Amino acid sequence: MKQYIKQINLCVKVIIITVGVLLSVLYLVPGTQFHKIWSYLATIALAFAPEIWRHVFHLKLSDQTELAYYIFLIPAMVLGIDLDVYKAWAPFDKIVHCGSGVLATVVAWEVLEQVFTKKQMPAKWFRCLFMISFAMLAATLWECFEYGSDKFFGTHMQELISEGVDDTMQDILVALAGSIVTTGLIIAVSKGVAKTTATKPKTVKSKATKKSVKIKKA
Numbered sequence: 001m002k003q004y005i006k007q008i009n010l011c012v013k014v015i016i017i018t019v020g021v022l023l024s025v026l027y028l029v030p031g032t033q034f035h036k037i038w039s040y041l042a043t044i045a046l047a048f049a050p051e052i053w054r055h056v057f058h059l060k061l062s063d064q065t066e067l068a069y070y071i072f073l074i075p076a077m078v079l080g081i082d083l084d085v086y087k088a089w090a091p092f093d094k095i096v097h098c099g100s101g102v103l104a105t106v107v108a109w110e111v112l113e114q115v116f117t118k119k120q121m122p123a124k125w126f127r128c129l130f131m132i133s134f135a136m137l138a139a140t141l142w143e144c145f146e147y148g149s150d151k152f153f154g155t156h157m158q159e160l161i162s163e164g165v166d167d168t169m170q171d172i173l174v175a176l177a178g179s180i181v182t183t184g185l186i187i188a189v190s191k192g193v194a195k196t197t198a199t200k201p202k203t204v205k206s207k208a209t210k211k212s213v214k215i216k217k218a
Contacts, residue, residue: 101178108134133177
């Protein structure tokens with residue numbers, strides 16, 4: 001099963017990189033409508049984010065989370081930005097940003113599991129605070145990316161002219177909502193697992209067995 005997921009990860013990653021390269025090539029063709037070269041290059045670069053994450057922070061994403069990240073890149077970058085689905089259907093932007101909050105929260109939980117052992121795991125309030133803060137950091141960094149793209153490369157990711165402030169705040173709020181819901185689910189599931197582990201029956205030797213052992217020794 002694990003090897004199967006790794007193969008899917010590789011396939012989805014190759015597809016994303018191929019689309020990014022293809023769009024970059026079309027940019028060079030005169031008369032085409034593909035003019036977002038920096039977005040296409042960002043799509044290619046983001047496909048290598050799990051490897052960069054592993055080498056910089058010495059933390060590894062699980063195969064399932066890595067697959068979720070690659071799948072997320074398709075609506076977030078390829079469809080949303082590269083192919084302008086955000087402009088074609090306005091609610092799509094909010095759906096993707098909510099998904100980013102969910103994904104960032106799952107990554108934050110995996111960070112906690114790798115940094116701390118089960119005995120060292122911080123209090124529940126700290127775990128909730130860390131996961132939500134991590135998701136908010138991811139949402140904020142993304143908004144900075146959109147702002148920089150609009151300012152320096154002439155894109156319109158935040159629609160600065162019309163409703164930039166509303167768009168930015170709504171994006172952050174839906175990411176927050178996704179993060180809070182996912183945090184609650186993770187805490188509930190981990191609590192259930194901990195209870196199951198604690199209630200496992202322990203094998204205890206009876207007093208009669210101990211007495212029989214003493215008699216044999218005598």
